[in-house]
Amino acid sequence: MKLQIDLKKIIKLLAKDIYDTPFALLRENLQNAYDAVLIRKLKDTNYNNPEIRLYIQKDRIIISDNGIGMTLEVIENNYWKAGASGKNNEDARKAGVVGTFGIGAMANYGVCQNLKVESRYYDSIKTVVTELNIEDISMDEDCISTSTSSDVKLPVGTTVTATLNPDVLIVEQEAISYITPYIRFVPFPVYINGNLISKQDFFKEVIDSNYSETLFSGNINNDIWKFNLNVYSIKKNGENLVGFYVKNIFLHNQAINGEIVLCQNRKIIFTLRSGFGLAPIVLTSSFKWGGLVNLSNIIPTAGRDSLTRESVETISSLVIFAEKKIADVYSNVSICDSNRDFLLYVYQHKNLNSNLAKNIKIFRQPTSDYICLGTVQKNMDHHDVRFYAGLDETIKSSFANENNYLLIISKDIIRREIQIAYLLSLGIESVPDVVTTNDYEESELALGELFVIYRIEYILRNDYFLNNVHVYFSEISHNQPFKVEELNKKIIIHIAKNSNSVLYLREVYSNHFSLFDSFVKDYVRQNLWFNKYFCGNA
Numbered sequence: 001m002k003l004q005i006d007l008k009k010i011i012k013l014l015a016k017d018i019y020d021t022p023f024a025l026l027r028e029n030l031q032n033a034y035d036a037v038l039i040r041k042l043k044d045t046n047y048n049n050p051e052i053r054l055y056i057q058k059d060r061i062i063i064s065d066n067g068i069g070m071t072l073e074v075i076e077n078n079y080w081k082a083g084a085s086g087k088n089n090e091d092a093r094k095a096g097v098v099g100t101f102g103i104g105a106m107a108n109y110g111v112c113q114n115l116k117v118e119s120r121y122y123d124s125i126k127t128v129v130t131e132l133n134i135e136d137i138s139m140d141e142d143c144i145s146t147s148t149s150s151d152v153k154l155p156v157g158t159t160v161t162a163t164l165n166p167d168v169l170i171v172e173q174e175a176i177s178y179i180t181p182y183i184r185f186v187p188f189p190v191y192i193n194g195n196l197i198s199k200q201d202f203f204k205e206v207i208d209s210n211y212s213e214t215l216f217s218g219n220i221n222n223d224i225w226k227f228n229l230n231v232y233s234i235k236k237n238g239e240n241l242v243g244f245y246v247k248n249i250f251l252h253n254q255a256i257n258g259e260i261v262l263c264q265n266r267k268i269i270f271t272l273r274s275g276f277g278l279a280p281i282v283l284t285s286s287f288k289w290g291g292l293v294n295l296s297n298i299i300p301t302a303g304r305d306s307l308t309r310e311s312v313e314t315i316s317s318l319v320i321f322a323e324k325k326i327a328d329v330y331s332n333v334s335i336c337d338s339n340r341d342f343l344l345y346v347y348q349h350k351n352l353n354s355n356l357a358k359n360i361k362i363f364r365q366p367t368s369d370y371i372c373l374g375t376v377q378k379n380m381d382h383h384d385v386r387f388y389a390g391l392d393e394t395i396k397s398s399f400a401n402e403n404n405y406l407l408i409i410s411k412d413i414i415r416r417e418i419q420i421a422y423l424l425s426l427g428i429e430s431v432p433d434v435v436t437t438n439d440y441e442e443s444e445l446a447l448g449e450l451f452v453i454y455r456i457e458y459i460l461r462n463d464y465f466l467n468n469v470h471v472y473f474s475e476i477s478h479n480q481p482f483k484v485e486e487l488n489k490k491i492i493i494h495i496a497k498n499s500n501s502v503l504y505l506r507e508v509y510s511n512h513f514s515l516f517d518s519f520v521k522d523y524v525r526q527n528l529w530f531n532k533y534f535c536g537n538a
Helices: 007-018 024-043 072-079 090-095 172-183 202-206 309-330 334-338 340-348 350-356 393-399 413-425 447-462 500-511 513-528 532-537
Strands: 052-056 060-065 112-120 127-133 144-149 157-164 190-192 212-221 225-236 239-251 254-256 258-263 269-273 276-281 290-295 361-365 369-372 383-388 404-408 437-439 469-476 482-487 490-496
Touching: 024 052, 024 060, 024 090, 024 157, 024 172, 052 172, 072 112, 072 127, 172 190, 172 276, 202 258, 202 290, 212 239, 212 309, 225 309, 239 309, 258 269, 258 309, 269 309, 290 309, 309 340, 309 350, 334 340, 340 350, 340 413, 350 413, 383 393, 383 413, 393 404, 447 469, 447 490, 447 500, 447 513, 469 482, 482 513, 500 513
Parallel strands: 052 190, 269 290, 383 404, 469 490
Antiparallel strands: 052 060, 060 157, 112 127, 112 157, 127 144, 212 225, 225 239, 239 254, 239 258, 258 290, 269 276, 361 369, 361 404, 437 469, 482 490
């Protein structure tokens, strides 16, 4: 008995598995055309008019380029041979080609009924025409027709004509929306149905010079990286943001062609190689960087839907190193105080707090003004200086007077922790603030109040794995909403029974029970879990 393989079905299944959309044939064929142009630019010194044209018709797709072209041997051994690539060589690497897997043509097989390739190599007079009806695919018989022409009027380059399956519909506007991110930064003309799509400004896409100010420009390096860095302060739509631009990049003293331009709060980074789009990535960063990364050493996966793990780690390493300088530069401008992501960076890098927090502000009494932490001293204007982290107005008025300045710690957890750490590093004393609690017995609580307690304990134990936690409703001094302490290896949480948050949870329990669980989870996450106790011990 022989092993039998349905070749047509296997190829279609592989194509569908690797490429998740019919639009992939546009991307893969455009990428092949782009690589052909790059290789010709390397080899042909007289080549000065590169271009690619894509035509989207009702039943077919035509991709034409005036790149290097292919000989009959190259077409046979590379284009029509899945898994083979003519771009795994030194010339191709010098040219900066994007594709090296040799499976791009498979993107056509899942959506086409006929594929025709016409190509003339740049120093040849012969044009080679090959054609395949997908239903005729066979490993045992010749299924690709081949012919040649010596008409010198035929252009150098390659034209691929893909006749679509009857059940495949590629709408022009949808196709343009899909393919534009991949080709819009290509530095030479790429046309779709006669409209120029490429040659867009890489830098301006992320950082608009009309709204930006350069804070720093110079070279930075360590044992791994060396590059030129520009840092920008950006004010747009009422937001104070920071962005940066990296070029002239070296990794372990090896040059990497390309550039990076990122701005905070854009979240998604679109990657490119040699100017051709690859895939989006997300980096873990306080600044939520988004923008464009165009590097010659990043590698896509076979289906182009993501980058290899090593590529993402390389980008992350560079950005983390750049961040240190960016944060240092940004900490010198007063607007850093209003940048929430910068505050989060300072909070997460406690070892850098004293260097970065100097322009973060704190409220001062009795003058009722905001001053920068960098101006704080133990004695200012003949006033002794202390700080207070509580809410009791009586304590504030007692310690803030004509002889003493009292610095009021913010209620915001991020700003609060930064302020406290900075002031303690200066040796500034805190005002004593002993918070007392008086717990209610279960018999003193209504059913809804008991249910709130039980649900908070359940969430802390099951969602946060705190098996030794006990929650009580209490009367708490100093208007504190809650107090967390550890007693006999148990975590005790006292919650003010009549705080606004608890009153709201009780109201939800009574009148909107279907929402109760999600509201309690939000309460735990936003209030209890970011308490200083948990931040230090989680």
